Amino acid sequence: MKNTFSLLALCLIMIIVGVSWGIYEYAAAHHLTVVEVETIIKKYFAPPPPRVVKPPAPVKPPTPPVPSRPVTPTPPAPVVVRPVPPLPPPQMTAEEACQMIDQAEEDYKRLRFLDASANLTLVLKAHLSPELTERAVELNKKCLTFNEVIQSIPKDEMKDLNGMVSIQYTSGQTIVARLLEEKRDHIKVKRQILEKTISIKEIHRYTKLSPEDYQNILMENYQKRVNRLHNPTAEDYYQLALECYKDHLYPQALAMLELVWAKDKDLLEPTTAANNNQDNGLNPNNNSPLLLPIPTAEVGQKRAEADKYYNEGKEHLEKTFDKGPDFDKENEEALKCYRKAMELYRGIQAARPDDDSLDARIEEIGNALIYIHKQTRLKH
Numbered sequence: 001m002k003n004t005f006s007l008l009a010l011c012l013i014m015i016i017v018g019v020s021w022g023i024y025e026y027a028a029a030h031h032l033t034v035v036e037v038e039t040i041i042k043k044y045f046a047p048p049p050p051r052v053v054k055p056p057a058p059v060k061p062p063t064p065p066v067p068s069r070p071v072t073p074t075p076p077a078p079v080v081v082r083p084v085p086p087l088p089p090p091q092m093t094a095e096e097a098c099q100m101i102d103q104a105e106e107d108y109k110r111l112r113f114l115d116a117s118a119n120l121t122l123v124l125k126a127h128l129s130p131e132l133t134e135r136a137v138e139l140n141k142k143c144l145t146f147n148e149v150i151q152s153i154p155k156d157e158m159k160d161l162n163g164m165v166s167i168q169y170t171s172g173q174t175i176v177a178r179l180l181e182e183k184r185d186h187i188k189v190k191r192q193i194l195e196k197t198i199s200i201k202e203i204h205r206y207t208k209l210s211p212e213d214y215q216n217i218l219m220e221n222y223q224k225r226v227n228r229l230h231n232p233t234a235e236d237y238y239q240l241a242l243e244c245y246k247d248h249l250y251p252q253a254l255a256m257l258e259l260v261w262a263k264d265k266d267l268l269e270p271t272t273a274a275n276n277n278q279d280n281g282l283n284p285n286n287n288s289p290l291l292l293p294i295p296t297a298e299v300g301q302k303r304a305e306a307d308k309y310y311n312e313g314k315e316h317l318e319k320t321f322d323k324g325p326d327f328d329k330e331n332e333e334a335l336k337c338y339r340k341a342m343e344l345y346r347g348i349q350a351a352r353p354d355d356d357s358l359d360a361r362i363e364e365i366g367n368a369l370i371y372i373h374k375q376t377r378l379k380h
Contacts, residue, residue, distance in 0.1 A: 092126035101136055108139060111250050113147035116140075145268050146257050150245055157246050159218075161211035165189065168204045175322055176217055179208065193371050194321050218247040234264035294347040306344035310365065313337030317368060320375065335372045338365050 027036075092100075100119045107116035120140040124133065165179040167189065180195065181188035187206065188197045209217070222244060229236055241256030260267055294302050316334035320327050342365045349358045 092123070092128070094129065094132065097123050097126060097128050097132050097136075101132065101139070104136075104139060104143075108143055109251075109254065111146075111150070111254060113143040113150075117143040117147075142261060145261075145265075146254070149241070149257065149268055150253075153242060153245060159247055161214050161248065164209040164214045165206050166209055166213075166217075167198065167206040169202055169322075170204045172204075173322060173324065176209070176214070191321060192374075193367055194318060196318070196321050215248060219249060219252075222247070222249055222252055234260050234267045237263065238267055294344075294351045296351060299348055299351055302344050303348055306341050306348065309337045309341035309344065310361070313341060313365075313368070317372065331372055331375055335369070335376075338368050338372070341365055342369070 027033075100123050104116040104119040104123075107113070107119070117140055120136045120143065123136045124140070128136070160178075163178050164176060165187075166174060166176050167187075168174045175191070177189035177191045177196075179187065180190050181197075184200070186197050186199050187203070188195065190196075222240075225240060225243075229240075237256045237259040241253050241260065244250075244253035244256060257268070313334045313336075316330045316337060319330040320334065342362065345358055345362050345365065349355065349362065352358070
C-alpha cells in the first residue's frame with residue numbers, strides 16, 4: 001500500500017515537472033514575461049464565474065374580454081324579376097320551309113307522325129305564305145289525328161310474324177296458323193282464340209314460314225279484302241286501316257287512313273274511334289239496358305240450358321277453324337248459340353252475383369263474339 005502511494009506521488013511530481021517545463025519552453029519560444037505567463041494560466045485553468053440566475057418576470061393578470069355588440073342582420077335586397085321578352089319568330093326562307101315540310105312528309109309516310117309534327121310546328125312559327133301555311137296546317141292535323149288512332153291500338157293485338165306455319169291438308173285446302181306443338185304423329189296450332197290438334201295423316205305437308213313469307217301472305221289477304229269491298233264506307237276503310245297496322249302493313253294502313261280522312265274526318269276523332277273499337281257492342285262488359293234476374297227455382301234448369309248453347313256454339317266455332325266451304329253457316333250458328341248462352345248466363349249472374357265461375361264463362365263468350373264479328377268482317 002505504501003509503495004502504491006509512493007508510485008502515485010512520483011507520477012504526480014513528474015506530471016507537474018513536465019507541465020512546468022512545457023510552460024517554460026513555450027514562454028522562452030514566444031519571449032513571454034512571467035506576468036504574461038501567469039495571465040495565460042489563469043485564463044485557461046481558472047474556475048468559471050458563478051452563474052447568475054435572473055428572477056422570473058412578473059405574470060400579468062388576464063385582460064377581461066370586451067363584450068361584443070349584437071350584430072343586426074342586413075335584410076336582403078328585393079329580387080326584381082324582369083319579364084323575358086318573347087323570342088322573335090324564327091327567320092325562315094320559303095325554300096327552308098319547303099325543305100322542312102318535305103322532310104315532314106317523308107316522316108309522315110313512314111308513320112313517324114310525332115317527328116313530322118315537330119318539324120311542322122317549327123314551320124308554322126315562321127312567317128310563311130298562305131299556301132305554305134295551309135299545306136303545313138293540313139299535314140300537321142293529319143299527323144296528330146293519325147297518331148291518336150295508332151296509339152289507341154293495344155300492343156297485344158299486333159301480330160307476331162314469327163312461329164307461323166302453312167299447312168296443306170290431304171284434301172288440298174291450305175291454312176296458315178301459329179305452331180304451338182310439333183310431335184311425330186300430330187301438330188298443335190292456333191288461329192286467334194281457336195286451337196286445334198291436327199293428325200299428321202290429315203296433312204299433305206306443312207312449311208314453317210319466315211317473317212317475310214308470312215307478311216307476304218298478309219299482303220295477299222289485304223288485297224283480297226280490298227277487292228271484296230263494294231261501295232265501301234269510311235267505317236270499312238277505318239277497320240281495314242286498323243287491321244293493316246296490326247299486320248305490319250304500314251303503307252297500306254296509311255292509305256286507308258287517308259281514305260277515311262277524305263270521306264269522314266269525324267270518324268277519326270278519339271271518342272268516335274274508341275266507340276268503333278268496341279266491335280259494335282259485342283264487348284261483354286257492356287251492360288244490357290234491361291236485365292231481369294232468373295227466379296231462384298229456375299237457376300239450375302237455366303244453367304243447364306246455357307251450358308248446352310255454350311257447347312253448341314263452341315262446336316260450331318271450332319268448325320270455322322279451317323275456313324272451309326261451310327264457314328259462313330258455322331260462323332252464323334256459333335253466333336246464335338253464343339248470344340243465347342250469354343243472355344242466360346247474365347240472367348243467372350243477376351240471380352247469383354257471387355258465382356265467380358259465371359264471370360269467366362261470360363268473359364270467354366264475349367271474346368268469342370268479338371272473334372266471330374271480326375271473322376265475318378275480315379273473312380279471307
